Amino acid sequence: MDLGTTLNILRDPAGIPFYPVVFQGLYVLTWALHAAFVLLALGGMTLSIVGATKQKSSANWKLLTGHMVQTSKLSVSLLILLGIAPLLFTQVIYDPNWYVVNSLSGVWVFVFVYALLAGYMLLYWFYYANKKGSSGSVLIGVISLLILVFAGLLMHVFAYESIQPDKWMEWYAPGGVIDTSGLNFHFNPVRLLFLVTLSAPTLGIFLLNYSDFVSTRDDFTPEYISFVRDLGKKIATFGLLASAVLFAGWMLLEGLLLNPLSLAIVVSVVVLLLMVRSNITSYFTTGVLVIAALLISALREYIRFDLMSGLGYNIYDYPMNIDWPSVIMFLLTFVVFGFTAIGWILTMAWKVGKTQGVFDASKDPIVTKLANATVAIVLLWCVVYFGWGMFTLFKNTIV
Ligand code: HEM
Structure with missing residues (x-):
């Protein structure tokens, strides 16, 4: 039996309850929302850890660190909530992919849940230790961040393995011997690094929003506001440049450098760079960041759709039972x-x-x-x- 037939047999025989393109659109939208809070959580934690080492000698860093730990804490809860939606949409239209990966890497799926629990609990510990001014808070923050990044690596492993059905047999039975350990672990460093590096521009633009937001209040000094704005500009500029290089590398490997979606992403990065460097209200910059996030989410989906339809699995042919x-x-x-x-x-x-x-x-x-x-x-x-x-x-x- 060829791979396309196998994949189609693995679909839910009951069909799906509505037009596949609607689930696809909702997947793109909700994954972008999930990613926004993943990036803000990782970026916010990194900045909080840096801030925790500097806050003793700087009142600005002290105030910012407290606010960033709080931001990261809220972002983790939102990223979990917003991760569930794309998970459901993936399971509706790409169910063969998701369930096969959950068998091939079953142990890592369990590890993911406990890693998330441990990482999030340590983040609360970091929050309380930082509030108390405890000297060990930095170490706790670093461990929490590393565990949450590891959770992201696992999510990437599942996403990456799921789009390689042509390798599943080789992973399931290497050399013809069935491996039921559930320990498969395959990843793509360039794709992962690009996605994680996006936390820098996200954090930088968030800091610009934050400085614009508090600038209308009398209890935040102009000196603090310009400190945050300068920091935001630097982080966003560096982050956009680093992400652009990694994006070009990833697209080169995928053979999609000149694809209209990739070009639109490049244009949005250039526009973002110009906006970050100008003194325009940062809320407009966030509007463009949202468009860039949707484009990146659409590109991820395009890669998967293209690979799967090439193998004979087209979601638009999914049996429908409205x-x-x-x-x-x-x-x-x-x-x-x-x-x-x-x-x-x-x-x-x-x-x-x-x-x-x-x-x-x-x-x-x-x-x-x-x-x-x-x-x-x-x-x-x-x-x-x-x-x-x-x-x-x-x-x-x-x-
Ligand atoms: C700190 C925790 C987490 C981090 C750092 C994280 C990070 C990521 C990253 C980097 C990706 C993109 C992978 C890729 O395209 O290569 C991703 C995808 C995804 N994440 Fe998360 N994630 C986390 C938690 C969660 C949770 C708790 C859920 C669900 C409740 C979730 C649901 C998803 C889904 C559905 C995808 C798309 C998978 C696919 O397209 O096949 N994530 N996540």
């Missing part, structure tokens, strides 16, 4: 609930940051309206979700 109720429930949850709840949290976070002293959310009409709407939608959602579930259950078992 399930309208699930589709409507998903879209309504995603759009109505998602946008209202995120709108509420973001509005509140913005206002908390912009307020001197304590922000009383109950006295703010917009935040109060959004909060009430979110609670009402959650209650309605629960009634519909469980009511519908019960109805389906009893309909199928009794009738």
Whole structure:
């Protein structure tokens, strides 16, 4: 049996509940969101560790370090949350790939979960030790960062192995002898290094946003704001240049240097460099960074799509079994609930940051309206979700 037929047999016989291109689009979007917080967490932790070594002699570093540890802590929780979405979309349209890799590298899948737990717990330890001014905090921060980078390496191993179905047999039964150890570990250093290095421009542009954001408050001195802005500019410039070199190397190896998507990424990097070096409001720079992140995410997907269709597995031919109720429930949850709840949290976070002293959310009409709407939608959602579930259950078992 040829590889394409094998891959197609491994698909879910029940088919997928909606058009594959929609899952593909959602994968690209949600992976970009996952990556944004991965990069901010890794960049923020690196800066916090550097800051922890300098904060004794500098008030600026002391303030920035505390804020960056906090940023990294929140980013890890968001990267985990936002990692689940692309994982689900991958499992829908590329299920043969994901499940085979989970067998070939099963031990590493377990290790990933415990590494993430250990790395995140140590990050909390770093946070408390840093707050207390403990001398061992730097060491704890470094160990936490190394473990989280290792978790990223494992994620890369799974992604990289999953797009090489032509090697699966060789890894599963090297020399004809079946290897069930689950210890396969194959990676691509250039691709990984490029993705991890993106944490520098992400961190640099975040620092520019942060300095713009706090610049309207009286309790942050102009000296501190320009310290953060200069640091952000330096990190973003260096990071963009380093990422550009690694990107060119990766594309050269993939034979995609002149692909329109690669060229669009190069253009976005040049635009970002110009914006970072100018004095333009950094929120516009972040807009371009979002476009660059979506392009990179689309390129990753293009590489996979191209490889898989070359092997005879085309996601657009995936058998479809449209399930309208699930589709409507998903879209309504995603759009109505998602946008209202995120709108509420973001509005509140913005206002908390912009307020001197304590922000009383109950006295703010917009935040109060959004909060009430979110609670009402959650209650309605629960009634519909469980009511519908019960109805389906009893309909199928009794009738
Ligand atoms: C600190 C922890 C993590 C780091 C540093 C990290 C980093 C990465 C990196 C670098 C990639 C790209 C790999 C590549 O394209 O070569 C990736 C992909 C991915 N990550 Fe994460 N990740 C972390 C945690 C998670 C978690 C907890 C989840 C799920 C809940 C997750 C879900 C995903 C998914 C679905 C992909 C795409 C896989 C594919 O396309 O085949 N990640 N991650």
